[in-house]
Amino acid sequence: xxxxxxxxxxxxxxxxxxxxxxxxxxxxxxxxxxxxxxxxxxxxxxxxxxxxxxxxxxxxxxxxxxxxxxxxxxxxxxxxxxxxxxxxxxxxxxxxxxxxxxxxxxxxxxxxxxxxxxxxxxxxxxxxxxxxxxxxxxxxxxxxxxxxxxxxxxxxxxxxxxxxxxxxxxxxxxxxxxxxxxxxxxxxxxxxxxxxxxxxxxxxxxxxxxxxxxxxxxxxxxxxxxxxxxxxxxxxxxxxxxxxxxxxxxxxxxxx
Amino acid sequence: xxxxxxxxxxxxxxxxxxxxxxxxxxxxxxxxxxxxxxxxxxxxxxxxxxxxxxxxxxxxxxxxx
Numbered sequence: 001x002x003x004x005x006x007x008x009x010x011x012x013x014x015x016x017x018x019x020x021x022x023x024x025x026x027x028x029x030x031x032x033x034x035x036x037x038x039x040x041x042x043x044x045x046x047x048x049x050x051x052x053x054x055x056x057x058x059x060x061x062x063x064x065x066x067x068x069x070x071x072x073x074x075x076x077x078x079x080x081x082x083x084x085x086x087x088x089x090x091x092x093x094x095x096x097x098x099x100x101x102x103x104x105x106x107x108x109x110x111x112x113x114x115x116x117x118x119x120x121x122x123x124x125x126x127x128x129x130x131x132x133x134x135x136x137x138x139x140x141x142x143x144x145x146x147x148x149x150x151x152x153x154x155x156x157x158x159x160x161x162x163x164x165x166x167x168x169x170x171x172x173x174x175x176x177x178x179x180x181x182x183x184x185x186x187x188x189x190x191x192x193x194x195x196x197x198x199x200x201x202x203x204x205x206x207x208x209x210x211x212x213x214x215x216x217x218x219x220x221x222x223x224x225x226x227x228x229x230x231x232x233x234x235x236x237x238x239x240x241x242x243x244x245x246x247x248x249x250x251x252x253x254x255x256x
Numbered sequence: 257x258x259x260x261x262x263x264x265x266x267x268x269x270x271x272x273x274x275x276x277x278x279x280x281x282x283x284x285x286x287x288x289x290x291x292x293x294x295x296x297x298x299x300x301x302x303x304x305x306x307x308x309x310x311x312x313x314x315x316x317x318x319x320x321x
Contacts, residue, residue, distance in 0.1 A: 016321030041320025052316020
C-alpha cells in the first residue's frame with residue numbers, strides 16, 4: 001500500500017487548491033478526483049481580513065490531509081521560516097519544500113533545496129522536496145533526510161508533460177523503495193498515466209485541473225488516469241518492437 | 257513606535273505581538289506570525305515584546321499548488 005512518511009493512502013493523486021474559478025469548484029474538484037492530499041500555502045493576511053480563515057475552513061471541511069508548500073520562496077531562510085510557520089498554522093510536519101532558483105522557469109535551486117531539506121529534516125519535518133529529475137540531487141536529498149522525492153516532469157504550469165522520460169525512468173530504477181511523486185508539468189491525463197506506467201507512486205498537479213474547461217470533470221479524469229497508469233505498471237507492459245507481429249494466428253489459414 | 261508589518265510601515269502603540277494583532281484587528285487562530293524572520297508561536301505572542309523598527313509578518317492559509 002502507498003505510504004508517505006508512514007501515512008497510508010489509497011489515492012495516488014495529490015491536488016493543488018489554486019487557480020480554480022471559485023472555492024466551490026475547487027471543493028467539488030477535490031471530491032471528484034478522489035484525492036486524499038491537497039496542497040496549500042501561506043500568504044500575508046490583510047488587517048481585519050477573513051480570507052485565510054474562510055479558505056482554511058473550506059479545506060478542513062473536505063476531510064483530506066494538507067500538504068503546505070513553500071511556493072515562491074527563493075532563499076533557504078525564506079523557505080525554512082515559511083515551513084516553520086506552516087507547521088504552526090496547519091498542524092502538520094509535512095512540507096512541500098520549494099526553493100525556486102529562476103523566475104522564468106520556476107526550476108528548483110537544487111543546492112538551496114538540499115540545504116533547506118537538511119535543516120527541516122533535523123527539526124522533525126517530513127519533507128516533500130520539489131526537485132528536478134537529476135539523479136545526484138535526488139541522492140543528496142535522501143542523504144539530507146528526505147524519505148520521498150518529487151521530481152518535476154516539466155516546468156510548473158507549463159502543461160508540457162514528461163520532457164525526459166529516460167531521466168524519470170532512471171530515478172525509478174535507482175530508488176525502488178522510495179516513494180516518487182511527479183510534481184509539476186503535467187497537462188493531460190495521458191501525461192499522468194505515462195509517468196504512472198513507469199512505476200511512479202503518485203502525481204501532484206494543480207493547473208491542469210483548475211484551468212480545464214470543466215475542472216470537476218477533469219479532476220475525475222485525472223483520478224482515473226492515475227489509477228489506469230498504476231494498474232498498467234502492475235500488470236507489466238508490452239515493450240515496443242521493431243517489427244510487426246500478427247495478433248491473429250496464422251496457423252490454419254485457408255488457402256484459396 | 258514604527259513597525260514594518262507585512263512589508264508596510266505602521267505607527268502603533270502596542271508593545272507586544274499579541275497586543276499588535278488586537279490593535280490592527282487581526283483575528284483568528286489560523287494566523288502565523290514572525291518577528292524579524294523568526295517564527296513566534298501563538299502561545300508566545302503575549303510575551304513577545306516589540307521595539308521600534310521591528311519587521312513583522314502576519315500570514316494566513318491561502319490556496320496553493
